[in-house]
Amino acid sequence: MDISAIILIAVALFVVYAILQYNKLVRLNIRVDEAFAQIEVQLKRRADLIPNLVETVKGYASHEREALEKVVQARAASTTASTLPAVAAADGMLTNALRGLLAVAEAYPDLKASANFLQLQEELATTENKVSFSRQFYNDNVRNLNTAVKTIPTSFFVGLAKVGEREFYEVEDPTIRNAPNVKF
């Protein structure tokens, strides 16, 4: 085999390798986008449950204005958020507001015993867990992407793939971050 054939093969192999690295970066980036969409799906599910929750609590504890107001306002804020920091901030606010409302509900035995409320509680608990897991999944994917972007040799192809590091989804309350199975 003469030298030009060897060079040709080497170039071909390099092109194949470049394609693989490019695709890897693009794929990881898409996964991060999908994971963020998943967070938004779960946040929307939670937001949809809230009007029913607020009405049920009002039925038994209508003078708990402050707690109810906080939830309603936080929910309104969450529907307008679109960038990641805004979504995360609204998410944190609503989680806290919900916690506050359910803590208040503890003092009303009639409310706690109502079938409606019990079902809502399970729905909320599982939705809160799903929100939490979707945040975790998003951060896992960001970690994978950021690692690929920063480590050699994949880092050489970052410019070609037009892919960069992404930001983690940070929620304000540290107890939320560390307790995926939130129990109200």
Added chain:
Amino acid sequence: MTDFRAMQSANKRKTLALLFFMGVLVWFIAYVAIAAFGGTGAGVIPLAVLITLVSVWGSYFASDKLVLKMTRAQLIIEADNPNLFNVIHEVVIASGLPMPKVAVVNDPAPNAFATGRDPNHALIAFTTGLLDSMDRDELQGVVAHEMSHVANRDTLVSSVAATTAGVIALISDILMRMLWFGGSRNRDHHGQQMPIFLAIIPLILAPIAATLLKAAVSRRRESLADATAVSFTRNPAGLRSALEVLARDTTVVQARSNAVAHMYIESPLDASAASKLFATHPPIQERIAALRAMEANPQQ
């Protein structure tokens, strides 16, 4: 090891090493076959490979339906058990896997298994005994362990191990019979590199070695499933508590044969296993200790 990621890497490396050794064993037996039995020996190899491939890979492909029948599991839908489906759905989100089919086995012994040729055709099943004896966190630990088997393609890995062990066993079996009935002894006598009687030792030992390696692979995959489960739930206490419940319970599932034993979260056969080396699961106390170590050092 207190770090689930390190545990995952270690178990994956060990699996590759074990599968490599099994591959080496196949080549060695093939060598013995050709060296001691000449042309006839060489002919046995493709026959053994074909028979094994058809039987193992046939069952791998239809594993979800086959296993349903063998364990008498009943498929269920969300309306049948919404709380179970919520728990599974949460793990589905944490893992990024597609939603598997879910089944229930009517059996008071607590146990669970996962199967299916790939994550898009996965099936996870739980006994009524398990659903009744676990709280939410424990159940989620078990669900995460089973989904880990799906994520790590353990049906595929164990099929590869089973094929390799099967080929070795079949080649040895056929050649031993030929030896016994003096088939090729009088033909091909010249040009043979190995006298036939010398072949006896590897032919007897190789299938045993293959079974031991297959069991070792199974144990690594169980350990890997425990670590991967923690990577999904980030809650080692849940699975640890579930294993403690299983360790206390002494009843055993009814539908247990060698074919399905390896898939269960707690091996239904290990009580009769001759020694730890043939066990399909690491000792349950070891698994509990590993999870406790992770609880002591929580990580994101």
